[in-house]
Amino acid sequence: MSDTDPEFELTFLGTGTSIGVPVIGCDCPVCQSDDPINQRSRSSVFVKTPEVQFVVDTGPDFRMQCLREGIRELDAALFTHAHSDHIMGFDDLRRFSLGADDIIDIYATEDCFQRLKLAFDYAFNGENRYPGYLKPEPHLITGSFEVGDLQVTPIPVEHGKVETIGFHFETKGGKRIAYVPDVKVFPESSRKICRDVDVLIIDGLQPKEHWTHLSVPEAVDVALDLRARQAWLTHFTCRVDYKVIGPTLPDHIGLSHDGLKLSL
Amino acid sequence: MSDTDPEFELTFLGTGTSIGVPVIGCDCPVCQSDDPINQRSRSSVFVKTPEVQFVVDTGPDFRMQCLREGIRELDAALFTHAHSDHIMGFDDLRRFSLGADDIIDIYATEDCFQRLKLAFDYAFNGENRYPGYLKPEPHLITGSFEVGDLQVTPIPVEHGKVETIGFHFETKGGKRIAYVPDVKVFPESSRKICRDVDVLIIDGLQPKEHWTHLSVPEAVDVALDLRARQAWLTHFTCRVDYKVIGPTLPDHIGLSHDGLKLSL
Numbered sequence: 001m002s003d004t005d006p007e008f009e010l011t012f013l014g015t016g017t018s019i020g021v022p023v024i025g026c027d028c029p030v031c032q033s034d035d036p037i038n039q040r041s042r043s044s045v046f047v048k049t050p051e052v053q054f055v056v057d058t059g060p061d062f063r064m065q066c067l068r069e070g071i072r073e074l075d076a077a078l079f080t081h082a083h084s085d086h087i088m089g090f091d092d093l094r095r096f097s098l099g100a101d102d103i104i105d106i107y108a109t110e111d112c113f114q115r116l117k118l119a120f121d122y123a124f125n126g127e128n129r130y131p132g133y134l135k136p137e138p139h140l141i142t143g144s145f146e147v148g149d150l151q152v153t154p155i156p157v158e159h160g161k162v163e164t165i166g167f168h169f170e171t172k173g174g175k176r177i178a179y180v181p182d183v184k185v186f187p188e189s190s191r192k193i194c195r196d197v198d199v200l201i202i203d204g205l206q207p208k209e210h211w212t213h214l215s216v217p218e219a220v221d222v223a224l225d226l227r228a229r230q231a232w233l234t235h236f237t238c239r240v241d242y243k244v245i246g247p248t249l250p251d252h253i254g255l256s257h258d259g260l261k262l263s264l
Numbered sequence: 265m266s267d268t269d270p271e272f273e274l275t276f277l278g279t280g281t282s283i284g285v286p287v288i289g290c291d292c293p294v295c296q297s298d299d300p301i302n303q304r305s306r307s308s309v310f311v312k313t314p315e316v317q318f319v320v321d322t323g324p325d326f327r328m329q330c331l332r333e334g335i336r337e338l339d340a341a342l343f344t345h346a347h348s349d350h351i352m353g354f355d356d357l358r359r360f361s362l363g364a365d366d367i368i369d370i371y372a373t374e375d376c377f378q379r380l381k382l383a384f385d386y387a388f389n390g391e392n393r394y395p396g397y398l399k400p401e402p403h404l405i406t407g408s409f410e411v412g413d414l415q416v417t418p419i420p421v422e423h424g425k426v427e428t429i430g431f432h433f434e435t436k437g438g439k440r441i442a443y444v445p446d447v448k449v450f451p452e453s454s455r456k457i458c459r460d461v462d463v464l465i466i467d468g469l470q471p472k473e474h475w476t477h478l479s480v481p482e483a484v485d486v487a488l489d490l491r492a493r494q495a496w497l498t499h500f501t502c503r504v505d506y507k508v509i510g511p512t513l514p515d516h517i518g519l520s521h522d523g524l525k526l527s528l
Contacts, residue, residue, distance in 0.1 A: 018355070019327070019356070019358065019359060020327055022331055023359065024327060024330045024331060024335070024336065024356070024359040024360075025336040025337075025359055060324040060325075060326075060327065060352060060353055060355075060356070061324075061327075061328070062324075063283070063284055063288060063324065063325075064325070064328065066288045067286055067288060071288070072288065072289040073289075084354075084355035084384065085355070088324060088352040088353070088354075088355065088383075089324055089352070090348075090352075091282070091324075091348035091349070091352065092283070092288070092324070094283065095283060095287065095288040095289055096288075118382040118383060118385070119352075119382060119383035119384075120348070121382070
């Protein structure tokens with residue numbers, strides 16, 4: 001690592017909701033738009049540091065996202081929650097545990113592991129430890145933990161009926177990044193973890209209010225309350241037209257898009 | 265319906281194995297090929313008749329496949345088995361059961377339903393019958409059944425550890441099509457269902473033998489034994505280079521590819 005290597009690189013693999021954009025059968029201008037900036041696969045990020053590479057969540061688009069971004073190695077996958085749009089590409093992690101003895105580290109809460117183990121029992125039951133098969137090594141999230149050179153702290157938030165967390169990452173150099181893609185209620189105890197972060201990535205579903213996600217104005221309010229130095233909204237429906245909504249935001253807050261890269 | 269309308273139209277939504285082609289991290293000439301004919305999403309077909317539209321299987325690429333083929337309406341989904349590459353796009357069926365009272369008919373064996381209900385419990389437990397949510401109406405496959413104007417007969421075959429079926433479709437005009445994407449052993453009792461079919465679509469994984477799938481030569485042998493008038497191999501790894509393997513096959517047997525359409 002040279003002095004100029006970044007401590008933390010992040011790629012937005014997907015920035016869409018559970019049904020993505022374009023939405024099947026939708027005739028709205030955003031879904032019909034040819035502009036790739038309005039095309040959103042299911043929400044996920046890829047993180048690379050000098051010591052580790054991992055993804056947060058593996059939705060159904062995970063394989064396509066890996067191909068698009070040229071991802072060939074992963075040490076781990078972290079999970080925010082077990083909704084289908086965040087876990088149903090889990091089996092495609094098999095390409096990152098190829099050898100008979102290769103494993104891939106999986107970090108999730110107990111609730112999330114329960115659901116992962118129901119959907120992907122064959123990967124967890126110990127009976128299929130073959131070359132080429134998915135061989136997850138579970139790590140239960142109960143508090144802060146280390147992944148490579150990052151200190152990771154779960155951020156409990158409220159999002160519908162399923163227990164959900166975001167992640168706060170801190171580099172050895174003290175850079176702080178928070179990723180919270182699915183949230184409606186951001187409790188003060190969790191806001192404390194995130195105050196004054198360098199980068200906040202946060203659910204900003206759509207202009208209108210929704211019962212399980214922050215709207216764009218609500219997400220902006222949270223970003224301001226957290227005093228994030230820069231903030232990126234994510235997890236958008238097709239009601240967010242990138243070039244219409246983007247310019248309405250404060251200067252240090254932007255809309256993310258599939259393929260956007262950040263470097264700290 | 266006019267006299268010239270086809271009785272049965274089929275689109276290959278995907279023709280790849282569980283890891284698709286390109287394979288993440290693979291440097292082989294097929295995975296590195298720019299030719300879209302060598303790009304394979306996870307195996308699935310879309311069937312359209314004068315009375316009904318449905319898919320067989322919903323792998324993780326299902327949403328992308330619907331967008332690619334402009335599929336906006338579906339009456340049903342049929343399932344061959346519950347391996348991840350055939351079911352993990354199940355939630356994306358929600359776009360075909362939009363209204364609060366809309367359902368989508370799901371046809372599967374008991375073993376397959378058990379696995380679907382473990383992975384997608386929220387869709388089956390009756391607690392989430394909201395507009396926009398997935399509202400599956402289960403139909404247990406125990407023998408032949410009707411879907412719209414088609415008579416459908418399950419074709420039990422052996423494929424690894426999971427109970428697996430193919431489907432034999434018969435139109436009102438007597439046209440017969442068999443779809444068997446995952447098979448290693450094709451028992452004589454099942455061959456009887458398929459003899460002299462107009463179209464056979466069958467697993468032909470790769471040139472070399474494999475313990476859970478038919479190889480290309482094995483699939484050709486089955487097609488010849490069944491006296492299929494035309495046969496299309498599917499469910500390929502990256503060891504099948506379309507333009508290399510295709511020309512080696514008998515005239516009435518071909519390699520399928522994503523987007524290929526058949527009309528009877």
